[in-house]
Amino acid sequence: MDSVFEIIAEPNRRAILGLLVSSEQSVGEIERRLRMPQPTVSKHLRVLREAGFVESTVDAQRRLYRLKAEPFQEVEEWLAPFRRFWSTHVDALERHLARMHPSTSTKRKTRSRR
Amino acid sequence: MDSVFEIIAEPNRRAILGLLVSSEQSVGEIERRLRMPQPTVSKHLRVLREAGFVESTVDAQRRLYRLKAEPFQEVEEWLAPFRRFWSTHVDALERHLARMHPSTSTKRKTRSRR
DNA sequence: CTGTTATATGCCTTGACAGGTATATGCTGC
DNA sequence: GCAGCATATACCTGTCAAGGCATATAACAG
Numbered sequence: 001m002d003s004v005f006e007i008i009a010e011p012n013r014r015a016i017l018g019l020l021v022s023s024e025q026s027v028g029e030i031e032r033r034l035r036m037p038q039p040t041v042s043k044h045l046r047v048l049r050e051a052g053f054v055e056s057t058v059d060a061q062r063r064l065y066r067l068k069a070e071p072f073q074e075v076e077e078w079l080a081p082f083r084r085f086w087s088t089h090v091d092a093l094e095r096h097l098a099r100m101h102p103s104t105s106t107k108r109k110t111r112s113r114r
Numbered sequence: 115m116d117s118v119f120e121i122i123a124e125p126n127r128r129a130i131l132g133l134l135v136s137s138e139q140s141v142g143e144i145e146r147r148l149r150m151p152q153p154t155v156s157k158h159l160r161v162l163r164e165a166g167f168v169e170s171t172v173d174a175q176r177r178l179y180r181l182k183a184e185p186f187q188e189v190e191e192w193l194a195p196f197r198r199f200w201s202t203h204v205d206a207l208e209r210h211l212a213r214m215h216p217s218t219s220t221k222r223k224t225r226s227r228r
Numbered sequence: 229c230t231g232t233t234a235t236a237t238g239c240c241t242t243g244a245c246a247g248g249t250a251t252a253t254g255c256t257g258c
Numbered sequence: 259g260c261a262g263c264a265t266a267t268a269c270c271t272g273t274c275a276a277g278g279c280a281t282a283t284a285a286c287a288g
Contacts, residue, residue: 009123069200086183
């Protein structure tokens with residue numbers, strides 16, 4: 001598993017990363033919040049740790065995991081050239097997202113275009 | 115293959131997307147430039163097309179592929195919360211370094227957001 | 229020391245996906 | 259129509275990673 005993209009391809013890993021945005025969490029908390037078996041959590045955390053997405057510190061019997069920045073920046077760098085390209089096509093994106101996630105309300109001030 | 119992240123997890127697909135940043139390309143050109151067997155190119159293009167990363171138009175016997183914007187911005191949206199997180203770290207680091215080495219000029223790519 | 233909680237690891241099975249090769253489809257010009 | 263080029267698809271196979279379950283390690287409480 002070499003690239004950061006393979007790491008974030010896994011939905012459960014993205015869920016874990018999402019949890020850690022707010023604050024550091026113990027394995028048990030992640031297990032509880034994501035309703036995910038403990039070995040699964042540990043294994044994904046291992047992958048994330050070895051890829052540099054997270055780091056852990058010991059707190060008694062617990063281990064607290066928190067995010068690290070670098071791999072995210074790697075994604076950011078890859079994305080950069082495409083950003084220049086897509087910024088002219090914003091309207092199409094909104095239609096696209098509306099199709100993919102019909103429930104998600106776009107919280108934009110509805111300036112009634114179209 | 116449901117999420118955009120699984121799509122871009124494949125190195126050859128990222129290579130194809132990279133090629134298309136500059137301009138649209140035919141299958142044969144991609145095949146030539148990436149030194150990749152033609153069926154492989156076609157298969158990856160199919161995946162990319164079905165995921166909305168590219169679209170094609172017919173030009174005689176050739177098909178010209180070009181990028182589409184939406185899926186990239188989906189990645190962008192996922193990345194956004196983490197960007198907030200890491201940029202504060204970077205800023206903190208810069209302040210730290212500024213105190214330590216007041217003479218050092220920060221030659222950073224101008225981070226155009228926030 | 230013993231039991232209990234928290235986390236990590238090992239083993240096995242299963243499924244998905246990428247590559248290779250062959251072949252099919254489609255368009256063009258004669 | 260046929261020949262030739264460009265692209266797509268079908269089929270097969272190997273690989274690899276994720277999940278389930280059992281078990282190992284580690285730190286704490288008593």
